[in-house]
Amino acid sequence: MTKEAGAAIAIGRLSKIALPVRGFVILSAIGVAVAAAYAMGLLKDIIRRWDDITFLSVQHMELAAISGGMAVVVGVLLGIALSRKRFRAFAEAVMQALNIGTTIPTLAVLALSMSILGIGAPPAIFALWLMTLLPIVRNTYIGLLEVPAHLIEAATGMGMKPAEILWRVELPNALYVIFAGIRTAVTVNVGTVPLAFLIGGGGLGELIFTGIDLSEPGMMLAGAIPTAILAVITDFVIALVTRAVVPRGVMPET
Amino acid sequence: MIKLEDLTKTFGSVIAADRINMEVPEGEICILLGPSGCGKTTTLKMVNRLIEKTSGKILVGGRDTDNMDPVEVRRGMGYVIQQIGLFPNMTVEENICVVPRLLKWDDAKAKRRAAELLELVALDPSVFLKRFPRELSGGQQQRVGVARALAADPPVMIMDEPFGAIDPINREIIQDEFLRMQKTLRKTILFVSHDIDEAVKMGDKIAIFRAGKLEQYDTPDTILAHPANSFIADFVGADRTLKRLRLVTVAEAQNGAVGTVSLTDDLSRAYAILREGHLDTIVVLDPQGLPVGWVHAEDAVGIGPVSSRMRPLPATIRTDADLRTAVAMMFTHDVTWLTCINADGRFGGCITQAGITRRLGDTYRSRSASAPMPQGAVA
Numbered sequence: 303m304t305k306e307a308g309a310a311i312a313i314g315r316l317s318k319i320a321l322p323v324r325g326f327v328i329l330s331a332i333g334v335a336v337a338a339a340y341a342m343g344l345l346k347d348i349i350r351r352w353d354d355i356t357f358l359s360v361q362h363m364e365l366a367a368i369s370g371g372m373a374v375v376v377g378v379l380l381g382i383a384l385s386r387k388r389f390r391a392f393a394e395a396v397m398q399a400l401n402i403g404t405t406i407p408t409l410a411v412l413a414l415s416m417s418i419l420g421i422g423a424p425p426a427i428f429a430l431w432l433m434t435l436l437p438i439v440r441n442t443y444i445g446l447l448e449v450p451a452h453l454i455e456a457a458t459g460m461g462m463k464p465a466e467i468l469w470r471v472e473l474p475n476a477l478y479v480i481f482a483g484i485r486t487a488v489t490v491n492v493g494t495v496p497l498a499f500l501i502g503g504g505g506l507g508e509l510i511f512t513g514i515d516l517s518e519p520g521m522m523l524a525g526a527i528p529t530a531i532l533a534v535i536t537d538f539v540i541a542l543v544t545r546a547v548v549p550r551g552v553m554p555e556t
Numbered sequence: 557m558i559k560l561e562d563l564t565k566t567f568g569s570v571i572a573a574d575r576i577n578m579e580v581p582e583g584e585i586c587i588l589l590g591p592s593g594c595g596k597t598t599t600l601k602m603v604n605r606l607i608e609k610t611s612g613k614i615l616v617g618g619r620d621t622d623n624m625d626p627v628e629v630r631r632g633m634g635y636v637i638q639q640i641g642l643f644p645n646m647t648v649e650e651n652i653c654v655v656p657r658l659l660k661w662d663d664a665k666a667k668r669r670a671a672e673l674l675e676l677v678a679l680d681p682s683v684f685l686k687r688f689p690r691e692l693s694g695g696q697q698q699r700v701g702v703a704r705a706l707a708a709d710p711p712v713m714i715m716d717e718p719f720g721a722i723d724p725i726n727r728e729i730i731q732d733e734f735l736r737m738q739k740t741l742r743k744t745i746l747f748v749s750h751d752i753d754e755a756v757k758m759g760d761k762i763a764i765f766r767a768g769k770l771e772q773y774d775t776p777d778t779i780l781a782h783p784a785n786s787f788i789a790d791f792v793g794a795d796r797t798l799k800r801l802r803l804v805t806v807a808e809a810q811n812g813a814v815g816t817v818s819l820t821d822d823l824s825r826a827y828a829i830l831r832e833g834h835l836d837t838i839v840v841l842d843p844q845g846l847p848v849g850w851v852h853a854e855d856a857v858g859i860g861p862v863s864s865r866m867r868p869l870p871a872t873i874r875t876d877a878d879l880r881t882a883v884a885m886m887f888t889h890d891v892t893w894l895t896c897i898n899a900d901g902r903f904g905g906c907i908t909q910a911g912i913t914r915r916l917g918d919t920y921r922s923r924s925a926s927a928p929m930p931q932g933a934v935a
Contacts, residue, residue, distance in 0.1 A: 456641025551688030
């Protein structure tokens with residue numbers, strides 16, 4: 303438990319420090335890639351595929367939005383449910399199962415998903431959803447468990463009902479940790495969507511993998527660069543939402 | 557106001573509270589005191605039903621809490637805990653407004669109440685209302701904790717070591733502020749403490765617990781002067797008589813006649829008064845009635861104004877101060893008596909070490925006439 307709590311806090315801290323740092327690293331990587339592409343005369347090659355890029359980017363974001371959105375909804379609800387007293391007994395077992403789930407490579411999950419659901423977008427969305435779900439459940443659960451017991455005692459003693467305690471005390475105080483999980487998971491999701499192409503799910507992976515297969519660096523970069531940009535934008539947007547939604551008294555002090 | 561009848565709680569084979577019977581009259585502070593694990597907190601939490609009792613009855617304001625919804629019971633009682641428990645996600649104002657909002661108060665009324673309560677606990681509303689708990693010091697947080705418990709003006713307050721987490725200096729200040737508030741608020745308060753000094757200072761009554769049993773329930777002075785058994789005598793400490801000094805005001809321990817003369821009187825007048833009253837000393841007052849000095853009987857001879865033989869007063873003490881302060885002042889100035897002043901600064905008699913000893917001994921004399929001294933008690 304304490305190890306997990308430490309991990310959750312570490313994730314929180316990491317993403318806090320990482321906002322400028324990670325953004326900078328990724329943006330400069332993109333910059334280097336663009337510069338390299340230009341130097342190699344590939345930029346024209348990339349721009350030539352503008353229609354493909356926009357079409358596939360939309361498809362890419364659709365995959366990420368559907369799988370990520372469902373993961374947030376299900377993950378937060380599941381995390382809340384597991385943190386309730388009557389489910390605490392199973393909660394640890396479920397968390398262990400989820401932890402093992404996280405260690406299975408994404409490609410393996412995609413392959414398993416395909417073997418059950420066939421090819422196309424639905425199995426891809428399912429696999430992405432599953433991969434994204436786990437960190438969100440874990441952070442929601444830990445975030446809620448980490449709300450100090452005396453706050454809940456104070457709330458109970460003041461005459462709050464369990465639902466009022468959840469909405470007005472537990473969730474607001476766990477929100478930063480919950481959002482840290484969402485941010486990490488959804489950003490990774492956006493970066494993982496290209497693998498969906500492998501089971502016929504579409505997205506920018508189409509350009510990346512086809513480019514690799516055809517030994518066409520321009521085509522590959524036409525998929526890779528937008529993927530990276532989308533991931534950075536997603537990370538940034540969720541950071542903004544976090545700042546807007548998490549109460550100021552709960553945000554880590556800067 | 558709060559009445560416990562045969563209140564019992566068992567956890568498995570452990571009896572945490574064993575047939576507790578006590579009654580806290582309206583407007584009084586009752587301290588539940590004892591070593592850890594004695595059942596005081598369990599008893600407290602059964603009153604607001606954070607812990608469900610095994611058997612017995614709890615009556616609050618004449619109503620049996622069994623016939624009430626636990627949520628209703630709790631909303632009618634202010635609750636303060638040691639860890640304070642301010643909600644970090646809410647501002648000070650929102651924290652104070654929690655119970656009013658639960659009770660569906662009008663928003664504007666709740667906010668007015670929050671500002672009013674901050675004033676009451678000596679925090680400036682314009683500064684603190686919009687702050688978050690983490691932006692406050694520990695003492696400020698506990699003040700807000702008390703304000704929050706008072707928000708809906710409950711007649712009863714339940715306090716679980718409320719000042720336990722505050723440094724000693726701030727604790728004294730907050731205790732004094734709380735007592736000042738209580739003078740006008742007159743809440744009925746159950747207050748858990750493990751600190752005998754706090755209990756003596758804050759309590760109208762003290763209930764001493766040991767191993768789930770209520771060992772003695774009485775006024776602080778009676779508990780200190782007449783501990784019911786050797787456990788209580790040990791618990792309240794060998795210096796318990798010194799602790800009683802806190803409970804008695806200077807005015808209550810004044811005895812014997814005191815002579816006064818005016819600054820402008822003649823020494824012969826001072827001599828006459830000293831002779832007539834068989835006094836050693838006489839206090840000199842200025843025309844406004846303020847004490848300015850004293851004259852010893854040996855010096856009150858000869859002719860001339862009193863002022864020619866007057867000695868300065870080493871110190872004066874207010875009649876509403878406690879004896880502890882008086883004794884400390886006597887030791888500081890190496891004297892056996894002090895001149896007292898009233899709240900308005902005018903002369904208010906004298907207090908002597910003999911008078912203090914006599915006042916503290918009264919309780920033993922009256923008891924020994926009627927009842928034998930409990931075993932282990934030292935007079």
